[in-house]
Amino acid sequence: IRPDFVVHSGDLFEDRRPPIKALSTAMRGFSRLKEKGIPVYIVMGNHDIPKRRFQETPLVLLKDYIRTFVNKPYHIHEDVFIGGVNYHSKIGKENLIKKLKTLENTSKEYKKKILIMHQGINPYVPEYELEKSELPEFSYYAMGHIHNRIIDRLENGGVLAYSGSTEIMRKNEYDDYKKNGKGFYVVDMSGDFDKNDVDFVKVESVNIKCRDFFEIFIDSEEKFKEASAAYEILKDPQKRAAYDQYGHDAFRQGGSGGTHGFGDFGGGFSDIFEEFFGFSGKSSQRKQKRYNY
Numbered sequence: 268i269r270p271d272f273v274v275h276s277g278d279l280f281e282d283r284r285p286p287i288k289a290l291s292t293a294m295r296g297f298s299r300l301k302e303k304g305i306p307v308y309i310v311m312g313n314h315d316i317p318k319r320r321f322q323e324t325p326l327v328l329l330k331d332y333i334r335t336f337v338n339k340p341y342h343i344h345e346d347v348f349i350g351g352v353n354y355h356s357k358i359g360k361e362n363l364i365k366k367l368k369t370l371e372n373t374s375k376e377y378k379k380k381i382l383i384m385h386q387g388i389n390p391y392v393p394e395y396e397l398e399k400s401e402l403p404e405f406s407y408y409a410m411g412h413i414h415n416r417i418i419d420r421l422e423n424g425g426v427l428a429y430s431g432s433t434e435i436m437r438k439n440e441y442d443d444y445k446k447n448g449k450g451f452y453v454v455d456m457s458g459d460f461d462k463n464d465v466d467f468v469k470v471e472s473v474n475i476k477c478r479d480f481f482e483i484f485i486d487s488e489e490k491f492k493e494a495s496a497a498y499e500i501l502k503d504p505q506k507r508a509a510y511d512q513y514g515h516d517a518f519r520q521g522g523s524g525g526t527h528g529f530g531d532f533g534g535g536f537s538d539i540f541e542e543f544f545g546f547s548g549k550s551s552q553r554k555q556k557r558y559n560y
Contacts, residue, residue: 268453268473270305272344275333276411277312277354277385281436285325286504297332307333308342311353312385312411336383340370347456348377350405354385354412357396364401371403378406379456385411391419391429402427407454407468415443418452418470426468428452434477441480448474 280289300307315324326335334342336351343349350370355363363386374380382405387395392413402408404423414432421427430452435444455469500506 269303270453272305272349273300273307274349274381274383274409275307275309276383276409276430277310278314278411278432279309279312279329280325281314283314283317283322283325290325290328293329294332297329301332306344308336308344308349308351308383309333310336310351310383310385310411313354313356316354340366341373346377346379348374348380349383350374350380351383352386355396360396363396367401367403371405374405380405381407381409381456383409383411387412388427391417399427406456409454414440416447416449416472424468426454426470428454428470433475435480438480438482444477444480448472449477450475 279293297307309326311324311326315326317324326333336342336353340352341348341350350373352363352366352370367382370382382403386397388402388410389395389398399421402421404425406425408421408425408427410417410427410429413429414436415429416431417427417429419427431443431447431449432440433449433451435441435449450473453471453473455471458469500510
């Protein structure tokens with residue numbers, strides 16, 4: 268695949284303070300696109316926008332690789348108008364509609380026009396900021412915010428598409444992943460854009476492999492406590508590092524890892540690690556698998 272450009276509809280990272288590994292991975296990927304002369308246009312989703320005014324979005328670290336819509340509401344790529352609006356909550360709806368109207372008026376001279384947004388639209392989600400009837404007239408709507416895939420051809424002939432998340436974040440996304448896959452869309456806008464042709468925008472789904480998804484049923488309160496403790500360790504980088512170095516000894520009172528507070532779980536704690544993730548003891552004993560946790 269050799270695209271002319273890439274658009275991303277927000278929430279590049281799950282967290283406003285992404286891990287170093289996530290940042291470095293993004294930088295490497297965007298660097299490769301830049302080397303090939305492929306620009307990236309991206310709006311900010313609700314997870315990209317800082318909660319406080321004095322804070323900055325992690326996207327500032329990628330300013331050499333991406334083009335945003337913070338200081339400029341649109342970009343022109345050859346004969347394609349690319350408008351973008353960062354995420355607005357429900358209380359900002361009036362301002363959002365004004366921005367959309369401005370983009371609609373500015374783009375009137377262009378046949379090929381893309382709108383990038385990170386919003387919930389009725390009727391695609393129960394919690395939304397906009398009605399479908401309030402959308403401006405564009406050829407292609409690159410939407411973000413919904414983790415599942417949705418493609419809809421609107422009455423004006425344009426295509427509205429939620430490409431969904433590239434990972435399974437919640438249990439209720441797994442069924443949609445099995446049915447529709449996860450990945451991205453390749454959009455072909457090379458036609459003559461005759462409005463009488465209902466297929467003047469062609470969209471192809473490209474799937475990527477997600478991590479395996481495991482569903483664990485816990486039949487006792489004690490097992491639930493042990494599972495919760497295991498999860499707390501694995502999601503904490505320092506605790507995970509201690510486990511990798513010292514194994515279960517790191518979480519027993521007086522263990523060589525120097526980390527305390529999990530001694531009450533005893534052997535059951537080891538059993539939970541074994542049952543969930545297929546390993547026990549120190550990191551050298553782990554089976555080489557990729558786990559979803």
